Amino acid sequence: MTATSIKKNLIAQIEKLPYDLQLRVLDFAKALIPKGVEGKSLLKFEGAIHTDDLQLMLKAIEENCEKVDTGEW
Structure with a gap:
């Protein structure tokens, strides 16, 4: 199954749900997304605070x- 077919299938299934359940699916999908930033993007701050x-x-x-x-x- 390709990414495009997954999206189409997902949309088709969500459209069958009542509005309140669509909101629950949306909340669930948002919860699956990692929060924050990758650690490597913080490396630019290395040494910004003096050792003392x-x-x-x-x-x-x-x-x-x-x-x-x-x-x-």
């Missing part, structure tokens, strides 16, 4: 984000 700043960020995360406040709730 990264160390400060890491230290802040380790000191403050790994604590559990049992009385919070």
